[in-house]
Amino acid sequence: GRRVIDGDVGALNALRDKLREIAERKKELLKEGGFPDDYLEPVYECSDCKDTGYIEGNKCHCLKQAITGYLYAQSNIENVLKKENFDTLTYDVYDDTELPLMRNIIEGCKAYVRDFDTTYENLLFYGDVGVGKTFLTNCIAGELLKQGHSVIYFTAFQLFDTLAKYAFRQQEVNEDIGRVHEDIFDCDLLIIDDLGTEMTNSFVLSQLFLIINERDNRMKPTIISTNLSIEDISERYSERTFSRIYGKYRMIKPAIRDLRIKLKRASSRK
Known part of the structure; x- marks a missing residue:
C-alpha cells in the first residue's frame, strides 16, 4: 500500500490488475447466480446527474x-x-x-x-x-x-x-x-x-x-x-x-x- 502511495509504477500496475481480477470475478459470480453483469450497479432515475440534482454545479x-x-x-x-x-x-x-x-x-x-x-x-x-x-x-x-x-x-x-x-x-x-x-x-x-x-x-x-x-x-x-x-x-x-x-x-x-x-x-x- 505504501508503494502505491509513493507512486511506485509497478505497484500501481499490480493494483490495477488486482482490481480487474476482482471485477471479472464479480461478473462470474453474478452470472452463476443468474444475474446480469450490471446487477450491482446503482440505478438512477436521472442518468445525467445520477440523482444528485446538479451537473458541474448547475x-x-x-x-x-x-x-x-x-x-x-x-x-x-x-x-x-x-x-x-x-x-x-x-x-x-x-x-x-x-x-x-x-x-x-x-x-x-x-x-x-x-x-x-x-x-x-x-x-x-x-x-x-x-x-x-x-x-x-x-x-x-x-x-x-x-x-x-x-x-x-x-x-x-x-x-x-x-x-x-x-x-x-x-x-x-x-x-x-x-x-x-x-x-x-x-x-x-x-x-x-x-x-x-x-x-x-x-x-x-x-x-x-x-x-x-x-x-x-x-x-x-x-x-x-x-x-x-x-x-x-x-x-x-x-x-x-x-x-x-x-x-x-x-x-x-x-x-x-x-x-x-x-x-x-x-x-x-x-
Whole structure:
C-alpha cells in the first residue's frame, strides 16, 4: 500500500490488475447466480446527474422539473392541466367561420411543442376575454412538462407580487421564493397569464422589461397572454418593453366569439 502511495509504477500496475481480477470475478459470480453483469450497479432515475440534482454545479433538468412540479402543485395548476390539454381540446366548439383560423392556431401550438428543443420562439396570445388563450398556454405547458422541461406559470398579479416580495419584503422571503426568483429568469419556459390585470407602476414596468429582456438574452422562451390589444400594450407599458414584445414575439389572436358563453349555452340545451 505504501508503494502505491509513493507512486511506485509497478505497484500501481499490480493494483490495477488486482482490481480487474476482482471485477471479472464479480461478473462470474453474478452470472452463476443468474444475474446480469450490471446487477450491482446503482440505478438512477436521472442518468445525467445520477440523482444528485446538479451537473458541474448547475441545476439538472430533473431538479428543475421537480421544483416546477412542486410549484404547480402549490398553485393548484396541476389540476387545471388535467382538464386543459391537447387531449381534451375539441374543434366542436368552433363554428364554420372560426374553424380554419383555430385549426391553424392549434396546429401552430403543437408545432411549438414539437420544435421547442431546436427553435427559440416567444408567443403572445392576445384578444378578447374567453377565446381560449389560457387554455392554449396550458396545453403547451402540459406537453412540455411531460417532456421533462421546467415550466413556470404565473398570473401577472402573482408574478409581480412575488418579485415585489423578493425586492421589498426580504423578511418574508424564504428559500422557495428565492429559488422561484432565480427560476423566473432561467426556467425552460415562463408563462405570464393575464398581463394587464396587475396594477401598473414603475416597479412593474421595470421588472417586466427586465424579465423579457433577460430571458431573451438567455434565449429562454416566454409565453404571454393578455386581453389587451396591441395598441393597449403600447400605451400601457414602456416603449422599450413594447419594442421587445413586438419584435421578439409571434403574435396570436384567436378572433372568435366567447367560448365560455358558447359552452354555457350548449350545456343549458342538454
